[in-house]
Amino acid sequence: MRTSLLRTTAAAALAATMTLAGPALAETTLTIGMTAADIPRTSGQPDQGFEGNRFTGIPMYDALTHWDLSSETDPSVVIPGLATEWAVNPEDPTRWTFTLREGVTFHDGSPFNAEAVVWNVEKVLNDAAPHFAPDQVGATTSRMPTLRSASVIDEYTVELVTSQPDAFLPLNMTMLFMASPAHWQALYDAVDASVTDPAERAAAAWTAFAADPSGTGPFMGDLLVPRERFEMVRNPDYWDPARTPTIDRVVLVPLPDANARTAALLSGQVDWIEAPAPDAIPRIVAEGNVIYSNPQPHVWPWQFSFTEDSPWLDRRVRHAANLCVNREELQVLLGGYMGIPQGTVNEGHPWWGNPGFEITYDPDAARALMEEAGFGPDNPLEVTVQTSASGSGQMQPVTMNEYVQQSLADCFFDVTLDVIEWNTLFTNWRQGALSDGSRGADAINVSFATMDPFFAMVRFVSTQTFPPVSNNWGYFGNDEFDALIAEARTSFDGAERDAALARLHARVVEEAPFLWVANDVGPRAMSPAVGGVVQPKSWFIDIAPMTMAE
């Protein structure tokens, strides 16, 4: 019976795959079930968080710099993309020169050059530019907060200007994808003549661009059915032979429900699903599929309040909390799909810095610290943490928070969970611990990405990022941290910058403005037909070198 069922399922999967492949049977097709509820924007600056960059950014577009996604073991670092090299002006550290790769063309055949870079900077920074795209601004400018303008030096050299000396710019530039100015202009010219308002014409051109995109990436947009599917075909003329795809067609399908994604994989409708339902993983594996996971640059923390009368003002209490969570047990609770953090980044990362405080499980030491701080079994410390019931990157927030709540109870903490709606929590995160929305919470549980130094550390420990400027929710910061940040921002040599960030990270861990609980490991399930998969330590994954059995 079992064999018969498997045979039937396999036959159905084959039939479905053949159907999805369309009339050209020799064509190899990789169908991916995303967690997003809609196709991420395809016009160059994807939405839907990093899943957008993963599936409609990196495959179709290039940026001046790229993340190295070729290793499962080494940290993902920045490497040349459409820029072959870059340097800061020694006399004016707000000016950077990027040397561009020659001979690269957009999918429409137009050349990539310095003018194209300036055009792409202006699409989000110059509201007077005819192609200014307000709906792309949000997803872009906050990821390169100091970039102000760009200008052409010669055909393959461009100058970028920042508002202050900022050594993080090359990392930020991984997020600015290069769309084709010539193709956009052709679409703009083709907008119906009855539309006369330039802004409306530009918006119409961007909508047309989304349906018929043109970048320089290894895949080219082919078919967009909004909210249903997006198809890309291989770019045989891609400039990097190592990333020139062999898979003919990639189909993206939004499947926001975890059970629907799992069913789609098990029934052979898709070849790859993001974030399979945890309970279904044994079944998925039993059917011959492969689970890929690797700790991502992601932290699932409690971020402490340092406002007046906060219980976390005492460093012994912060350390006690970090020593009182048995993360290995929590990992088991999550089916193994959790990484154990040693800080905001882990040992081996260029920003590690060998902190003097070790984040581990030592409840005896934690209790001793709490007793030193004046707390005990008859005098527990009452704290409230605000969290959500769901949300991007939040993993399983209620289950995990309840586990942490129970763990901390062993170390004289009496934790109250204030569970609110995800978008409201997000808004509160920005408004700070003193806002009405925080309702007196002593900590907030919002997970974050740690790929970029600003997002990983600076925004949480600088006095310049107190609410509502950025996400220093708990008002943590002092002159020492501001000086460490300034040092990192003005260290323009890559190794020096990393060394400065390592010093900053070491001090962050030692001062412990967070309770570091977990790293997401980004599990994804793939059919055994998908080959050449490298799951890097990154939010991203490179589809281009993958193979697909016919």
Next chain:
Amino acid sequence: MLIFTARRIAYTIPIMLGVSLVCFALVHISPGDPLVSILPPDASVELQEQLMAIYGFDRSYPEQFLRWLGRALQGDLGNSIATGRPVTAEVMNAVGNTLILAVTATIIGFTLGGLFGFVAGFFRDSWIDKLASTLAVVGVSVPHYWLGMVLVIIFSVELGWFPATGAGPGGSSQWAWDWEHMRHLVLPAVTMSVIPMGIVARTVRALVADILQQEFVTGLRAKGLLDRGVLAHVIKNAAPTALAVMGLQLGYLLGGSILIETVFSWPGTGFLLGQAIFQRDLPLLQGTILVLAMFFVILNLVVDVVQSALDPRLQRG
């Protein structure tokens, strides 16, 4: 009849205006930032203010409402904030997909519901009644998203008979009434038909049982009318109320089901509404609710007119 129809059409105009106002107000009084779908949480205050101005959210509510209404009257519901695509096209595309699903579910649900209800009412208190009533209660009670998942596990994962998700091998834009596409429709349509089947069955059963006890039926039988003839009278008398219930059910089905359409990734109005809510995409949310509300208004108008044609006494009201 003509005057009645004209009067009912005239009534719909203030209703539609009221609906558009309520729809606008509901969307705007709900908490949350209208630009949350395009603004990251770490966006600067200046950037927030710049985009609020670009999208017109810095204007007063009355001004925003009048601008929106003015454009809506011309068929322009604005552009989605999250995707930049025109809302009218998005909604109409979703409506088309939901129509395919709703009409199929309607045919299944109303046919089975009418049949079960009629048989149960006609053979009241018999085992047939008990069986049909049980099926109707199960239909009303079972959570349809759960049923959808169960059907997927059995018929997609285990048996591989029907696809688990989607609206056809190439998406809904290439929809055709052939088996390749219709096999995508089977599971969501069956799931969606269960509740209207149950409700229609219970309504029809109660109506038929009630009518059969009325004196005129005894009179008809006394005059020697056969069961077939009596049935025709019962159907005619039950039709107006049954039609009203069916009209409402059809309205609900046309509104799509967020849960069913999400489980099956069916790109209809429920799926669209769910995304608009989660993304706080106000133009899309307003546009979708407005179009669905208009469907209800128009459907009620049609049902009223058809009911009054079947039962002229209603026109006196």
